[in-house]
Amino acid sequence: MPLIGTPAGLVAQVRFNHSSARDTTQIPSFDKYKSGSGDASNRAFSYFMVGTTGALSFLGAKTTVADFLANMSASADVLALAKVEVDLSTIPEGRNVTIKWRGKPVFIRHRTADEIEEANSVNIKDLRDPQTDAERASKPEWLVMLGVCTHLGCVPIGEAGDYGGWYCPCHGSHYDISGRIRKGPAPLNLEIPVHSFEEGNKLVIG
Ligand code: FES
Numbered sequence: 001m002p003l004i005g006t007p008a009g010l011v012a013q014v015r016f017n018h019s020s021a022r023d024t025t026q027i028p029s030f031d032k033y034k035s036g037s038g039d040a041s042n043r044a045f046s047y048f049m050v051g052t053t054g055a056l057s058f059l060g061a062k063t064t065v066a067d068f069l070a071n072m073s074a075s076a077d078v079l080a081l082a083k084v085e086v087d088l089s090t091i092p093e094g095r096n097v098t099i100k101w102r103g104k105p106v107f108i109r110h111r112t113a114d115e116i117e118e119a120n121s122v123n124i125k126d127l128r129d130p131q132t133d134a135e136r137a138s139k140p141e142w143l144v145m146l147g148v149c150t151h152l153g154c155v156p157i158g159e160a161g162d163y164g165g166w167y168c169p170c171h172g173s174h175y176d177i178s179g180r181i182r183k184g185p186a187p188l189n190l191e192i193p194v195h196s197f198e199e200g201n202k203l204v205i206g
Pocket residue numbers: 149150151152153154168169170171172173184185186
């Protein structure tokens with residue numbers, strides 16, 4: 001039956017009361033998931049986790065650094081190149097031999113008795129870089145020097161120059177038979193590398 005005030009032909013809108021339906025705005029309780037041990041133990045656990053993570057990170061970093069350093073250290077073949085062995089019996093008296101050591105030329109001179117005498121006759125007070133021959137050659141017949149001019153690094157020529165030793169053509173430096181600078185712009189004598197004489201007429205450089 002149409003209601004009063006309702007246009008004819010329309011059925012009255014029926015509204016339902018939702019008060020009986022379940023309230024979806026209720027927040028569920030999570031109390032049963034809460035730790036019963038309180039705040040202090042939670043904090044201790046957090047500290048433990050942070051500390052453990054830190055310690056593990058430190059160990060990881062330490063291992064990484066150790067691996068890196070192990071990779072950076074010289075390998076056996078590089079170490080082998082650090083020293084060079086020369087058989088001196090193959091170098092005749094009065095001859096020069098040039099070998100390569102650590103990428104640089106090394107001059108080895110088998111000096112004659114006259115050359116040794118000449119080297120010792122020089123008054124070292126007259127030298128720009130005063131050094132006796134004995135300070136440069138522990139075995140007088142063998143002179144071992146870096147073949148690098150002390151001016152700007154050219155490679156001097158052997159058996160040349162005004163002093164019968166080595167001559168650097170780059171800017172005209174003259175070295176004597178002991179490799180000492182005698183004339184020209186070079187400030188120092190040719191450098192003597194670390195070397196030793198071993199059994200069996202062997203020279204070890206490095
Ligand atoms: S580099 Fe030898 S004289 Fe200049």
